[in-house]
Amino acid sequence: MLAFKLAFKNLMGAGLRTWLNVSVLSFAFVIIVFYNGMIDGWNRQSRIDTRNWEIGDGQYWHPGYDRLDAYTINDAHQVMSDEILSDVKNKNLAPVLIAQATAYPLGRMEGVLLKGIDPEQIILKLPSDKLKPSDDHDYAIIGKRMAESAKLKMGDKLLIRWRDKNGTFDAREIEIASIFKCDVPNVDKGQIYLRLDVLQKMMGMGNEATLLVAGNGFQTRNLKNWDLKNSDFLMSDIDRIIQAKKAGGSIIEGLLLIIALIAIFDTQVLSIFRRQKEIGTYIALGMTRPQVVGIFTVEGAAYSILATLLGAAYGIPLFMLIDKLGISMKAARTTDLPVAEKIFPYYSFNLILITIIIVIISATIVSYMPARKISKMKPTDALKGKLA
Amino acid sequence: MEKILLLTISFISLTCYSQPDANSILDKVDKNMSSKNRVFESEMTIHGRRSSRTITARSYSVGTKQSFTEYLSPAREQGTKMLKLEKQLWIYSPSTDRIIQISGNMLRQSVMGSDLSYEDMMDDRKLTDIYTAKVSGNETIDGRNTYILELTAKVEDATYYSQKIWVDAEHFVPLKQELFAKGGQLLKRITLSGIKLIQGRWFPTSAVYKDVLKEGAGTEFKMTSVKFDQNIPDYIFTKAALKQ
Numbered sequence: 001m002l003a004f005k006l007a008f009k010n011l012m013g014a015g016l017r018t019w020l021n022v023s024v025l026s027f028a029f030v031i032i033v034f035y036n037g038m039i040d041g042w043n044r045q046s047r048i049d050t051r052n053w054e055i056g057d058g059q060y061w062h063p064g065y066d067r068l069d070a071y072t073i074n075d076a077h078q079v080m081s082d083e084i085l086s087d088v089k090n091k092n093l094a095p096v097l098i099a100q101a102t103a104y105p106l107g108r109m110e111g112v113l114l115k116g117i118d119p120e121q122i123i124l125k126l127p128s129d130k131l132k133p134s135d136d137h138d139y140a141i142i143g144k145r146m147a148e149s150a151k152l153k154m155g156d157k158l159l160i161r162w163r164d165k166n167g168t169f170d171a172r173e174i175e176i177a178s179i180f181k182c183d184v185p186n187v188d189k190g191q192i193y194l195r196l197d198v199l200q201k202m203m204g205m206g207n208e209a210t211l212l213v214a215g216n217g218f219q220t221r222n223l224k225n226w227d228l229k230n231s232d233f234l235m236s237d238i239d240r241i242i243q244a245k246k247a248g249g250s251i252i253e254g255l256l257l258i259i260a261l262i263a264i265f266d267t268q269v270l271s272i273f274r275r276q277k278e279i280g281t282y283i284a285l286g287m288t289r290p291q292v293v294g295i296f297t298v299e300g301a302a303y304s305i306l307a308t309l310l311g312a313a314y315g316i317p318l319f320m321l322i323d324k325l326g327i328s329m330k331a332a333r334t335t336d337l338p339v340a341e342k343i344f345p346y347y348s349f350n351l352i353l354i355t356i357i358i359v360i361i362s363a364t365i366v367s368y369m370p371a372r373k374i375s376k377m378k379p380t381d382a383l384k385g386k387l388a
Numbered sequence: 389m390e391k392i393l394l395l396t397i398s399f400i401s402l403t404c405y406s407q408p409d410a411n412s413i414l415d416k417v418d419k420n421m422s423s424k425n426r427v428f429e430s431e432m433t434i435h436g437r438r439s440s441r442t443i444t445a446r447s448y449s450v451g452t453k454q455s456f457t458e459y460l461s462p463a464r465e466q467g468t469k470m471l472k473l474e475k476q477l478w479i480y481s482p483s484t485d486r487i488i489q490i491s492g493n494m495l496r497q498s499v500m501g502s503d504l505s506y507e508d509m510m511d512d513r514k515l516t517d518i519y520t521a522k523v524s525g526n527e528t529i530d531g532r533n534t535y536i537l538e539l540t541a542k543v544e545d546a547t548y549y550s551q552k553i554w555v556d557a558e559h560f561v562p563l564k565q566e567l568f569a570k571g572g573q574l575l576k577r578i579t580l581s582g583i584k585l586i587q588g589r590w591f592p593t594s595a596v597y598k599d600v601l602k603e604g605a606g607t608e609f610k611m612t613s614v615k616f617d618q619n620i621p622d623y624i625f626t627k628a629a630l631k632q
Contacts, residue, residue: 071489107603109498159601161575166544171573171601 003291007299011306014271018303021263025307025359028256030315032355035249037319037345038327043242044346045183046338047235052125053184055234056094056213060226065098065210073098073113077165077208078225084212092218094121095209097199101162103192105150112146113191114162116199116209123215126187130178131195138198139177143188147179154179160192165204172202184338238338257359260307261366268300268370279374280383293371300367304360319347410521410537416560417553418514420589425450428614429460434502435605443500444612454625465500469630480630487630502607503576503599515539515553518546526557529564530581533557548575559583559590574600587616 011018051057065076080088080095087093097116102109117124119131132139142152152158154176161171174194182188200206212226222228232239272279282292326342426449433442443465449455455472459465467482477490498505515521519539527534534554541549550572554564565578576599580592591614598606623629 104601107601109599109602159573161569161573161601163547164570166546168541168544168546168549168570169567169575170549170570171575172571 003295003298004302006295007302010271010299011302014267017267018306021260021267021303022306022310024263025260025303025363026311026315028253028260029307029311029355029359030318031256032253032358033311033315033347033352034319034322034345035253036246036351036355037347038343039242039245039249040348040351041346042245042329042339042343043238045340045343046238046242049183049338049340050186050235050238051231053182054124054187055231056123057216057218058214058220058231059229059234060093060212060214060223061229062210063225063227070100073100073210076210077203077205079207080209080212081224084223084226085207087218088118088212090217091120091122092215094118094123094213094215095196096211096213097196097203097205097208098210099162099199099203101160101192103150104159104161105152110150111190112160114160114199114202115191115193116196117193118196121213123213124187125182126193127178127180128193131193132177133195134198138172138174138194140174141178141180141193142176143191144179144181145185145188146191147176149189152176152179158192162202164202170202183340186338257362261362264300264303264363265366265370268296268367271299272296272370272373276377276381277383279377280379280381283377283379284383289374289377293368293374296371296374297364297368300371301360301364303367304363307359307363308356319345408523408535410523410535411516413523413535413537413555413560414516414519414521414539417555417562418516420559420561420591422514423589423616425618425620426614426616427618427620429612431608431610431612432500432502433608433610434500435607436501437604448620448624450620450625456624456629471625471627471630473625478627478630485631487627498599503597503602503604504607504609515551518543519551524552527554529554532563534563556583556590561590561592563592576600582610586614589616 062076062078064072066072077097084093084095088095095118099114099116101112101114103112104110117126117128117131119128121128127141130139130141137157140158142150147153150158156176157173158176159171159173161169163169174192180188194202196209200208212223214220220228220230279292282295283289323344326344328341329339329343330341427447429444429446431442431444433440441462443462444460445457446460447455447457453474455470457470459468469480471478471480478487479490480487518541520542521537521539523535524538525536527536533556535557537551537553537555539551539553548567549570550568552566552568553562555561556563561580561583562578563580563583565576565580566574567576567578569575576597578598579596580594582594583590583592585591593611593614595609596606597609598604
C-alpha cells in the first residue's frame with residue numbers, strides 16, 4: 001500500500017512529465033480499442049448482412065458447384081426432389097438457379113449472372129415479391145451497384161442474351177421491376193434476378209436449381225445429392241479478410257504502444273538516475289531492495305492506470321459520438337467486401353478488458369526493467385549519489 | 389386442257405431448275421467453306437467509338453476441334469497466342485508469361501473488343517450437320533445473284549437456332565448471313581466478300597461481323613493469305629506451343 005501511495009505522490013510531483021507519458025499511453029490505448037472496435041463492428045455488420053442477403057442459415061450446393069469457379073456454373077444444376085419442394089413450399093428452403101448471360105445496356109456488352117429465385121421466398125432479404133409474373137415480357141430485380149454500372153433505372157428495358165442448356169443462343173428483353181440497396185456486393189454486382197420459373201423455362205431446366213438456401217426454420221440434415229455448406233464455410237472469406245485487417249492493424253497498434261512504452265522506460269531510467277539519494281534513504285531506513293524496486297515498478301505501472309482513466313475520460317464521449325454518427329466507408333465500397341455505407345464500431349467488454357490488461361502488463365514490464373538496477377546498488381553509494 | 393398441263397409441267401421444271409434443292413446448296417457451301425485443315429494470315433479491324441485498330445494474326449486450324457492463333461501486330465498484342473481444343477480455350481499473354489483458360493462467362497466476352505466472342509470463334513461445324521434448309525427466295529447482292537436460305541437447327545446444341553443465309557448462285561459461297569436466337573431475335577450479321585478461287589474452292593477472304601445488339605460499326609476480318617489441307621505439325625495444338 002505504501003508503494004502505491006508513494007508512486008502516486010511521486011507521479012503527481014513529476015507534473016508535466018507524467019502527463020506527457022500518460023497522454024501518449026492513453027492515445028495508444030484509445031486507438032487500440034477504437035481500431036479493434038471498428039473491425040469488430042464491420043465484422044458483425046458483414047456477417048449479419050451476408051446472412052440476410054446471401055447465405056441464410058447455410059446452403060446446399062449441387063456437388064459440381066463452386067462459387068469461386070465460373071467454369072462449374074454451366075453444369076451445376078439438378079432437379080429438386082419432392083422432399084426439397086415440400087421445404088420450399090413451407091419457406092424453409094429457397095432454391096436458386098444460376099446461369100451465365102450477356103446483357104446489352106446502352107449498346108454495351110456486359111457479362112452477367114442470371115439468378116432465378118422463388119418470388120415467394122422470405123429467407124433472403126431480396127425483394128423477390130417485386131418479380132411480377134411475366135406478361136408481354138419478363139421482370140427482373142437488380143442491385144444498386146448493378147444499376148449504376150449498367151446505368152439502369154426502374155422501368156428500363158434491358159436486352160439479355162444467354163445460352164440454354166443445349167448451348168443455343170436466345171435473347172429477350174426484360175424490364176427492371178425494382179432496384180434494391182444491399183451492402184453485400186456478391187449478391188449485387190453483375191447480377192440479375194428473375195423468377196425461378198422464368199429462368200428454368202429460359203434455360204430448359206424445369207424444376208432445377210443450383211443451390212438451396214436454408215432458412216432458420218429448416219432442420220439441418222443431409223439431402224441426397226446436395227452438399228451442405230454451413231455458415232462457417234460460407235463466411236470463411238469474410239473471416240479471413242477480418243483476420244488480415246486485424247493483423248495489419250496490430251502492427252500500427254504495436255508501434256503506438258512501443259512509442260508510449262519507450263517514453264515510460266526513458267522516464268524510469270532518468271528517474272532512477274536522479275533519485276539515487278532517495279533510493280539510498282529508503283534502504284537506509286530499512287526497506288529491502290525488492291521493496292524499493294516495487295515502489296519504482298508500481299510508479300511506472302501507475303502510468304498505465306492513469307492512461308486508462310484519461311483514455312476513458314476522452315475516449316468514452318468520442319466513442320459515443322462515433323457510435324451515433326457511424327464511420328463512412330464509401331471508399332471501401334468499391335471493393336468486393338460486404339461493407340455498409342457507414343459502419344458502427346462494436347466495443348465488447350472482452351476487447352476493453354484485454355486492452356487494459358495488455359497496457360498495464362507492458363507498462364509494468366518496461367517499468368520493472370530499469371528498476372532492477374536498484375537491487376545492485378550499495379546504499380552508501382546511493383546516498384552519496386554514486387551509481388554502482 | 390393439255391396446254392395448261394404442259395405449261396404447268398414446264399413451270400414446275402423451270403422452278404426446279406432455277407431453285408435447286410436447299411440441302412444441296414448447303415452441301416456445296418460446306419464443300420467450299422470446310423476443309424481438313426487451313427493455315428491463314430488475317431487482319432482484324434475493330435472499329436471503336438473513337439478510333440479503329442487493326443490486329444494481324446496467323447492461324448492454324450484442323451477441322452472444328454483444333455485451332456491455334458498467334459497475334460503478329462500491333463506491338464501490344466504481338467506474341468499473344470490462343471489455343472482451342474474441343475470446347476476449351478487457352479490464351480497466352482507474353483507480358484505476363486502466363487497461360488489462362490477462358491471459360492464460362494469469359495467466353496461470352498468479345499475477342500480484343502471485336503464483335504466476335506471467344507465462343508463464336510469456337511463453333512465452326514458444317515452447316516449441313518446442324519441445319520435443315522429451305523430456299524425462301526432470290527436476291528441480288530452487289531450484282532451477284534443469290535439464293536436466300538432459311539436454316540433451322542436440327543440438332544439441340546446448335547449455337548444459333550436459325551440463320552438466314554444469302555448464297556452466291558454461281559460460286560456457292562455465302563455473301564451474307566444473319567444469325568438468330570431461339571426466340572427470333574437477330575443477334576449477328578455477317579457480310580462476306582472478296583470471293584477468290586483458292587486451291588479449287590471458292591472462298592470469301594473478307595467478312596464484316598456485326599453484333600447487332602451492340603453499338604459500333606462492326607469488325608472487319610480479312611484473310612491476307614489462306615492455304616488449305618497443309619501438313620500442320622501436331623505440336624502446334626498443344627499448350628506447350630503457347631509459350632514457344
